[in-house]
Amino acid sequence: MRVVIETMLNIKGIRGSSRGEFFVRDRDFKDDPNFAVAVVAYEWIQQQWRESGCRDLMIEMVTWNEENDITEDVRRIEPVVMDDLPF
Numbered sequence: 001m002r003v004v005i006e007t008m009l010n011i012k013g014i015r016g017s018s019r020g021e022f023f024v025r026d027r028d029f030k031d032d033p034n035f036a037v038a039v040v041a042y043e044w045i046q047q048q049w050r051e052s053g054c055r056d057l058m059i060e061m062v063t064w065n066e067e068n069d070i071t072e073d074v075r076r077i078e079p080v081v082m083d084d085l086p087f
Contacts, residue, residue: 001029005041008061011052015060018048037064038073045074 006019022044028036041062049057062074 001026003037003040003064004066005037005044006061006063006066007041007045007048007059009045009048010058010060011049012055012057020044034068034070034073037068038062038070038077041070041074042077 001024002021003024004019004021006017008015008017010016022037022040024033024036024040028039041064045057045059045062049055059071059075061069062071063069
């Protein structure tokens with residue numbers, strides 16, 4: 001399923017808007033469309049954050065297909081860190 005994701009981010013006091021078309025797996029989309037798109041949006045925001053030099057970032061708004069607001073869903077996503085250290 002293809003969706004259009006739009007983000008409004010505040011990076012170190014500078015507000016910017018980005019828009020892009022992304023692919024979301026059909027099975028994930030059927031199970032929970034908002035969460036499936038939120039995961040893709042989170043990954044894209046992380047890419048934008050790295051490109052900005054890892055500066056302070058605040059997510060102001062995230063929508064998909066111009067009508068579905070998933071800002072809170074994206075804010076709640078946290079990366080899964082595999083902790084396989086022996087101590």
